[in-house]
Amino acid sequence: MTNTIAARISDFLSNFPPFSLLEKDQLIKIASVVRVNYYEQGKAIFTKNEKAHDFFYIVHKGAVDLQKVTENQEPETIDKCDEGDVFGLRPLFAGENYQINAVTDEESVVYAIPINEFKPLAISNEQVGNFLMESFASNTRNPYSIDHRGKLISEEEGIGFKKEALFDLHPIPIVKKIVTVSPETSIKKAATLMSKKRVGSVIVVVDKKPVGIVTDVNFREEVVTGNISIDDFISDIMISPVICHSKKITIAQAQLMMMKHNINHICITKDGTPNTKVKGIVSEHDIMVSQGNNPSVLMKAINRANSTSKLNRIRSKIMLLLEGYLKSNIPLTHISKIIFELNDATIKRTIQRCLLKMDTPPPVQFAWMSLGSQGRKEQLLHTDQDNALVFEDVPEEKLEETRAYFLKLATKVTKRLNIIGYDFCPADMMARNPQYCLSTSEWKDQFSKWVTASGNDEILLCQIFFDFDIAFGDSRLTNAISDHIFDILKGNKVFLSKLAAQALRNPSPLGFFRQFLVEQDGENKDFFDIKKRGIMPLTDAGRLLILEHRVKNISNTAERFEKLAQLEPNNKEIYDACAYSSKALIKFRTKQGLLNKDSGRFINLEYLSKEDKIKLKRCFKTIKEIQELIKLRFETTYYL
Structure with a gap:
């Protein structure tokens, strides 16, 4: 007679390595001796220094926190085990006590597998043995699925990072306190x-x-x-x-x-x-x-965070991760992708939690748009939040009622993002503002007005909204807006010329004798504004030129220039230089921000080394060259 419980356990285990590497009869044999354990939330499965059990574990339902114990004897979560994750195996093979705690994060069902039954299979089955060796070497529970489980995943789409980005590129702090x-x-x-x-x-x-x-x-x-x-x-x-x-x-x-x-x-x-x-x-x-500061661990922590205060603490760890990457001189391309995904996940989780606090579900589909540096995947430091919201078209009589719902939601979201560390936008360019909480048709009308009545204010608004990225919701709505933008820009040379003129509003930041141009008045007098005079000119130039080529779905400045280098081989040298300068300036600003614990925008030149000044001047030479290209191509100069 078939053991139905063992059969169900076998079916579950067959979906996850190393069990998926076993023969069917071997799997049934293991399943028949598995213990099914139920734990309430907060229950310790094992603790640090405890003698290793005769079992290792796999999560069937729920979640388990793996915790290190700090010098102050405080537990700190370094990993989270979800369904199908194996833990507690290494001490059994290494013949040592547990080095960490395993505590249930929520009500959980955990399978306990006897090591005496499993070990002979691991020794005789080469694939299982290889899995375990690779698992120990990389400290991952499932090294064969780095391309999947190692991804930083968003609701709709995700950017995967290779094993090297998570491990080989992650340095270990060296202990210099030695005897x-x-x-x-x-x-x-x-x-x-x-x-x-x-x-x-x-x-x-x-x-x-x-x-x-x-x-x-x-x-x-x-x-x-x-x-x-x-x-x-x-x-x-x-x-x-x-x-x-x-x-x-x-x-x-x-x-x-x-x-x-x-x-x-x-x-x-x-x-x-x-x-x-x-x-x-x-x-x-x-x-x-x-x-504890591994991006995949932080991602899991974000997705499970059940309070704004927890997200705020995780945000602090993200900053530590960022600082470690910069000190190790890891390429900004890797850094930006990882930090963007973590920031994006934080925004998503905040919206998800706010939706649960609303009295009713959303009346129609909607999408939350990140603007500015987050929309360009360039936001590394704590900066202002720029966002907007688009919702599905509704009948005229339902429009204001629907808008009121989303304004209430946006107010909750922006308030919590502020607590996490994203300051309110001084210009109130946020989804809680009725001007930026519109239906799809209203957004299309708004862009049409900005393009046709394109004064300086309208051009500036266009520039900001051309760099949006969907953070949460129905991508069909944001795609419809993108399609509309490219339709109204088609053949519109007048608008592109005005956009070109705006892109020249901040000329090369070097004056006579190649001296830096600093702020002449205000609270930042005598400081150098690296955003206004360095980063923005390249951002504006990249946006203009990529729009001229009608290329969609590339919002990052460096990636825009890299694409332009492919589209215009004759200008490849200058576009490559712009891509490099964009990343170099963002990295420089980020380092300054971490050093001074601010946005890194305003820099005291007195504290820069000669080498730093030389590097900046090289970037500014590139700005001058790309602006000369824009002047010639669009036959324009900046006007007030």
């Missing part, structure tokens, strides 16, 4: 130093070069057991030779080295060999801690 001793130091003295300095290892050196390492494990196995006296030399229990690496070590590299050599610590030296001075140390614990 070094000579080989003749007594074990007792070394242990006393470790306790006093509150570190978990000591490096044995000769002429400041590492010859061995001793960790808590060595003390436990050699000294506490009585095999070696505390009065003996530290060299009697040290592990030698020392596995070393240079300071530019990444998470993936460190994990692979630790797995390969069966170690928990890597010594950091000047050239990555034991032949030079010790600079620091990386431990398995450091790797675990670094996962």
Whole structure:
């Protein structure tokens, strides 16, 4: 007679590796010995330093937080396990206690799989064995689905990041607080130093070069057991030779080295060999801690956040991630995509939560549009929120009632985004403003008026709204607006000429003798405005030229210039230079903002190095060249 419970468990397990790699009869055998455990929210499945269970686990329903324990003994979530995620397996194979906590984030059903039943299958099945090795090496529960589970996914579409973007490009903070001793130091003295300095290892050196390492494990196995006296030399229990690496070590590299050599610590030296001075140390614990700011972990945390305060705390971690990427000199293309997706997910989650707080569901379909830098996928720092809302057309008698619903929703959303860290727009260019909460037909009429009655104000509004990106809702509505915009611009050389004139309103920011032009008055007097004088001229130029070519769905400035380089090979050199300058200026502004804990817009030139000033001047030369191209092509100059 068929065991229906085992059959159902088998069907579930077959959807997830490593179980999907088993033969059917092997899967049934495993399913028949699985324990089905129910846990209430907040229940600990295992805790740090607890002896490893005879089982490992897979989430059937619900979610489980994996938590590291901070120095203050406070739990901090470093990963979240959803349906089909395996956890608690590594200690069983490594023969060690649990290094983290596993606590249910919500009411959960978890399958417990006996390791004694599973281990023979892992040894005999090469595919399963490879899966486990790759899982341990990359610290992912499912390394075979990096292209899917590793994506930062939005509601409608997502940008996937390769494993290297999540791991190989993510650096490990190196611990420089180290204790070094000579080989003749007594074990007792070394242990006393470790306790006093509150570190978990000591490096044995000769002429400041590492010859061995001793960790808590060595003390436990050699000294506490009585095999070696505390009065003996530290060299009697040290592990030698020392596995070393240079300071530019990444998470993936460190994990692979630790797995390969069966170690928990890597010594950091000047050239990555034991032949030079010790600079620091990386431990398995450091790797675990670094996962807390991993983008995929942050994405899960955002999607599960049930309060604005939680989203605000996650936002702080996103800033730490951004700062780490910049310090490691990771290409801005990678940084921008990751930070955009995290910002976008934050906006989505905020809207989702606000919809639940509304008295009724939306009366019609709608879409939330991000404008400005977020719409261009260039928003890295805490800046103003610029947004708008479009809703489906309704009969005239229902229009104001429908608008009132979405204005109420937008007020809730913008208020919470402000709490998270997105300041209110000073010009009130937000979806809570009735001027920017319109039906599809109203938006089409609005763009038609802006284009036909194109004074300076209308041109400026057009420029802002040409850079929108859908953040939430029905993409058909925003697509309809995009199609309308390109229809009314077709053959409209007069409007493009006016747009060109506006793109020239901020000329090259260098005056006579190639000096920076700074603000002449106001609270930012004598400061350099990198947004107005550096970033905006390139943004305006890229938007104008891409519209001239009628290219849709590219809003990022650097990507626009890269596309233009393909469309106009004869101007490839200048467009490539513009793409580079755009990324360089945004990166420079972001670094300044993180340094000064502000938007990074206004810069005190006195604190810039000569090298920074030279780099900026090169970018400004590019601005002058692209503006000369615009003047010639559109036969225009800026007018007031």
